[in-house]
Amino acid sequence: MVAIPLTPAAAEPAFLGGALACLGVGLLTAIAAGVCAVGARRRLDRLAWLAYALGAFSALATLVARSLAAGALALSNMYESLLGVTLALLVAALLMRRFWTPRPGKPVETGEADGEPGPMALWAQMIGLLALGALSYAATLPREIAPLMPALQSYWRAIHVPAVLTAYALLTLAFASAAGYLIQDARRARPETLALWDELTYRCVAIAFPVLAIGVMLGALWANEAWGRYWSWDPKESMSLATLLTYGAYLHLRLNSPASARALAWTAVAGFAMTLLTYFGVNALGVGLHTYGKLGGSP
Numbered sequence: 290m291v292a293i294p295l296t297p298a299a300a301e302p303a304f305l306g307g308a309l310a311c312l313g314v315g316l317l318t319a320i321a322a323g324v325c326a327v328g329a330r331r332r333l334d335r336l337a338w339l340a341y342a343l344g345a346f347s348a349l350a351t352l353v354a355r356s357l358a359a360g361a362l363a364l365s366n367m368y369e370s371l372l373g374v375t376l377a378l379l380v381a382a383l384l385m386r387r388f389w390t391p392r393p394g395k396p397v398e399t400g401e402a403d404g405e406p407g408p409m410a411l412w413a414q415m416i417g418l419l420a421l422g423a424l425s426y427a428a429t430l431p432r433e434i435a436p437l438m439p440a441l442q443s444y445w446r447a448i449h450v451p452a453v454l455t456a457y458a459l460l461t462l463a464f465a466s467a468a469g470y471l472i473q474d475a476r477r478a479r480p481e482t483l484a485l486w487d488e489l490t491y492r493c494v495a496i497a498f499p500v501l502a503i504g505v506m507l508g509a510l511w512a513n514e515a516w517g518r519y520w521s522w523d524p525k526e527s528m529s530l531a532t533l534l535t536y537g538a539y540l541h542l543r544l545n546s547p548a549s550a551r552a553l554a555w556t557a558v559a560g561f562a563m564t565l566l567t568y569f570g571v572n573a574l575g576v577g578l579h580t581y582g583k584l585g586g587s588p
Contacts, residue, residue, distance in 0.1 A: 301354040301432075308347035308375075309424055315340030316417030323410045330410065337413050338386060344420065345379035348372055359434045364450045371427035373451065375420050377458035382416045385462065389492055408469060408485045415465040445511035452504035453529075459497035460536070460564050466490035467557035474551060487550040490557050491543055498536050505529050528567035535560040 315337045322333035352372050355363040363369045386409070470486035508529070509519040520526060539556045542548040548556075 301351055301358065304347050304351040304354055305424075305428060308344050308351060309421070309428065311340050311344035311347055312417060312421040312424060315344060316414065316421055319410070319413040319417050323414060334410065334413060337417070338383065341379050341413075341417065341420070342383055345376055345383065348376040348379065348424070352376065355434070361437060362447050364446065364454070365437055366431075368427050368430040368432055370450070370454055371423050371430070373454040374458050374461070375424045375427070377455045378416070378420050378423070378461055381455075381458050381462055385489075385492070408473070408482055408489070411469050411472070412465060412489070415469060416462070419461055419465060443511060443515065445507065445514065449504060449507040449511050452500055452507055456497045456501035456504055457564060457568060459493050459500065460561055463490050463493035463497060463557050464561035464564075466493060467554040467561075470550065470554040471558070474554075483550060487553065490554065494536055494539055494543075494557060494560075498533070498540060501529075501533055501536070505533060525567060525571045528563065528571060532560065532563040532567050535563050 318333050318340060319337040322330045322337060325333060352363055352369070355369065355372075359365075364373055466486055466489040470483060470490065473486065474483055508526070512521065512526075513519045535556070539553060539560060542556060543553055
């Protein structure tokens with residue numbers, strides 16, 4: 290029997306497959322939880338989040354294996370950045386469920402009524418769908434490890450990129466919450482249920498906004514070191530600023546105006562559209578200083 294050495298490059302596909310499998314199982318379990326009786330629903334909900342936690346661990350293992358194979362932090366192209374966003378999305382969702390969302394077993398706080406699933410059941414389904422969609426798309430992208438371009442050979446890459454990707458993950462959670470609000474508002478859900486969605490959206494944006502602002506500032510410092518100027522009005526820089534201002538508008542409306550929760554939810558959805566244009570749009574068009582090979586390049 291010939292032993293096959295397990296190298297980081299060989300382990301990466303296995304870890305990626307494991308992450309996809311865990312997220313698929315978690316999503317199916319979360320969907321099942323939404324249609325079961327209350328007792329079974331809570332058990333299935335815990336299983337779904339356990340699967341998401343295993344998916345996060347597998348995504349982390351994929352990034353670590355790829356970083357070891359590349360000899361550098363693997364956050365230099367769209368495939369790797371999507372791994373990072375998925376990992377941050379799952380970790381942030383797990384932390385928010387543990388510390389900042391209504392506790393299981395309290396029907397009033399979770400929005401459960403008359404045996405119907407509350408917001409947290411739908412939120413778990415949406416998170417699973419978004420994470421599985423992002424990782425599935427990542428699996429279709431080129432995965433060859435290429436030498437880093439000179440502009441990426443900087444310690445700033447390990448500081449700026451994780452901050453921005455973490456902000457994107459939190460804004461994805463905010464989108465899920467805002468979309469959940471709009472869906473249940475259309476179904477004429479109870480005011481207490483809608484209030485939970487509104488509060489969850491606000492908490493996600495309130496954390497993401499300063500993280501994104503820090504990421505943009507770190508990017509300006511990196512730009513000055515790499516290109517000799519802090520700001521070039523590059524398409525990605527401009528879109529990052531527009532995204533930041535959109536979420537700044539959301540926070541202003543949430544804290545300092547009588548804007549309705551429905552208007553706030555639509556503002557969060559608009560902000561997520563800006564986020565997608567910033568993250569994918571510029572790279573898809575292949576314009577500006579941040580593309581590095583369109584969708585195969587820097588996030």
